[in-house]
Amino acid sequence: MSDFEGLKALVTGGASGIGRATADLLAARGAQVAVLDLDPSSVDKPLLAYQADVTDDASVRAAVAAAATELGGLDVLINNAGIGAQGTVEDNDDEQWRRVLDVNVLGMVRTARAALPHLRESAHAAIVNTCSIAATAGLPQRALYSASKGAVLSLTLAMAADHVREGIRVNCVNPGTVDTPWVGRLLDAAPDPAAERAALQARQPTGRLVTAAEVAGAIAYLASPQSGATTGTALAVDGGMQGL
Ligand code: NAD
Numbered sequence: 612m613s614d615f616e617g618l619k620a621l622v623t624g625g626a627s628g629i630g631r632a633t634a635d636l637l638a639a640r641g642a643q644v645a646v647l648d649l650d651p652s653s654v655d656k657p658l659l660a661y662q663a664d665v666t667d668d669a670s671v672r673a674a675v676a677a678a679a680t681e682l683g684g685l686d687v688l689i690n691n692a693g694i695g696a697q698g699t700v701e702d703n704d705d706e707q708w709r710r711v712l713d714v715n716v717l718g719m720v721r722t723a724r725a726a727l728p729h730l731r732e733s734a735h736a737a738i739v740n741t742c743s744i745a746a747t748a749g750l751p752q753r754a755l756y757s758a759s760k761g762a763v764l765s766l767t768l769a770m771a772a773d774h775v776r777e778g779i780r781v782n783c784v785n786p787g788t789v790d791t792p793w794v795g796r797l798l799d800a801a802p803d804p805a806a807e808r809a810a811l812q813a814r815q816p817t818g819r820l821v822t823a824a825e826v827a828g829a830i831a832y833l834a835s836p837q838s839g840a841t842t843g844t845a846l847a848v849d850g851g852m853q854g855l
Pocket residue numbers: 623624625626627628629630647648649650663664665666691692693694695714718741742743744785786787788789790791792793794
């Protein structure tokens with residue numbers, strides 16, 4: 612498929628997991644793709660790589676401007692960089708709350724702010740935010756993470772309304788448990804990682820974790836001209852965990 616031929620995309624958190632699978636898929640489907648990441652050292656051609664921290668507005672603006680210049684514009688923004696947090700409201704202090712909201716919510720705001728002037732110039736402008744089933748599922752031990760993704764869901768709906776008349780679509784994906792380096796790190800921290808993985812798989816209605824490629828496929832759909840009439844929606848990619 613070459614449905615992204617001629618389109619220019621920027622993927623935040625694109626060096627690993629869902630972001631990397633998305634960057635690779637968009638490039639394979641014909642897009643010119645730039646990755647923005649804290650550590651883009653693993654990113655190689657044909658992807659362009661920019662080092663930036665989504666909590667640092669100046670570094671985001673510099674990376675987005677450089678990517679738009681190098682690519683010759685921007686049609687697609689994949690707002691994907693994010694970090695996890697575990698615990699109840701009693702387990703995370705204010706500093707932890709500020710840190711996770713800064714990355715997961717404000718990080719997307721900063722990147723969108725920097726990218727919108729470029730997206731307005733595009734005939735196929737789309738933003739896709741990586742949200743989570745945590746936004747709506749009421750998961751235990753995930754108060755802070757869930758609140759951050761709830762904000763991403765609301766932000767997606769509000770931005771869709773704000774920018775639809777400018778020809779910019781805004782959607783999000785809600786993944787379930789995805790087999791990425793992030794989940795690998797959580798499993799490795801368990802006393803018996805293999806047993807923990809088996810238990811995690813057993814909790815999935817499909818008996819397996821979602822793959823990063825499956826989430827990338829959903830993101831690519833929402834970013835592609837094929838979904839040109841779709842904005843302000845959340846697409847669950849959760850192996851039947853929750854749906855919407
Ligand atoms: P990952 O850890 O494999 O990749 C995240 C990438 O984001 C890394 O390359 C990291 O360097 C980058 N990043 C982190 N903080 C950054 C910052 N401040 N500035 C720039 N880049 C930064 O994680 P993943 O599992 O691929 O997760 C990607 C997204 O998917 C996140 O938003 C996460 O909340 C969401 N998500 C993941 C799962 C899952 O089960 N893995 C489920 C639902 C949603």
